[in-house]
Amino acid sequence: MHSSSVPPRQVKIGDAAAFAGSTPRAIRHYHEIGLLPEPERGGDDRRRYGYEDMIRLLWIRRMADAGIALDDIRDAFTDGLASGGTDSGDGIGTILERLAETLAGQEAELRRQRTAVQRMRTEGSRMGLLSDLVTERLKSLPEGSLHQADLDSLLVTERIFGPLGAAVQATRFVVLATHPALRKDSDRIDAAEEALDDSVAVDDPRVAQVAVERHAFESALQAVIEESGLGMDDDALCDAWDTVHSATADLSSGRREAGSMSAFEAVGKMPYDFSPARLRCMELAEELSAQDSSAT
Secondary structure, eight states: OOOTTSOOSSBOHHHHHHHHTOOHHHHHHHHHTTSSOOOOBOTTSOBOBOHHHHHHHHHHHHHHHTTOOHHHHHHHHHHHHHTTOSSOTHHHHHHHHHHHHHHHHHHHHHHHHHHHHHHHHHHOTTGGGSOHHHHHHHTTSOTTOSOHHHHHHHHHHHHHHHHHHHHHHHHHHHHHHHOHHHHHHHHHHHHHHHTOOTTSOTTOHHHHHHHHHHHHHHHHHHHHHHHHTTTTTSHHHHHHHHHHHHHHHTTTTOOOOTTSOOHHHHHHHTTOOOOHHHHHHHHHHHHHHHHHHHHO
């Protein structure tokens, strides 16, 4: 007769699960996928788990907690047994090496996400969404000098043209923020363009008038940018400026470079609410700019 203090030679599935920190359902799943061999059943037709079964369950539990997939654990056990060993041998070593690489990638991504969150907390939720290259060009501006629409525009530009393109556009907002008269003209012309809604015909005289005002303003703004030298001391920014300007010129014509997203295509993907009259206004303003370029 055994003393009550002597451990049992075999236990039922519930006790096995409790000891291993698992569940009966999980153990049954291990049986189904070939991860844990089916044990013998007792006289009551219930599974009985011995010492080796418990060791296997503890292995499975610890490896699963480390992030190793059940299929990989099963393959490692299979490889170990096939090579005559009693454990996973080199199979686990290979799996652990692969898992370490995966975790390193996840760790790097987590650091990137934490950095992004910290930037948004430091710079503000909208400013922090932009790349370092863009925010660096805006940091010197007085608080409140940028409009919300400015930051939204930079976010869209960065998505289409990348950080360099957005950095070029940031130069525009730096000048507007530091030249109140230009900002006032910009706001006035923006409002005039927004007024060219669907109720305005494309041949309405206001369309051409606003186009003339837009052209005159952009010429004045560009002159200030060139005089200040903001952003044009870097060859990459100069190239980005040419790219943005060229793509903007293609807005109404729909021209595009192979493999790239043109401004026209971007408008088709972004829900801009440009009326036919406003698009015609933009086209006329660009034609005026082209005439100036050809004249010089």
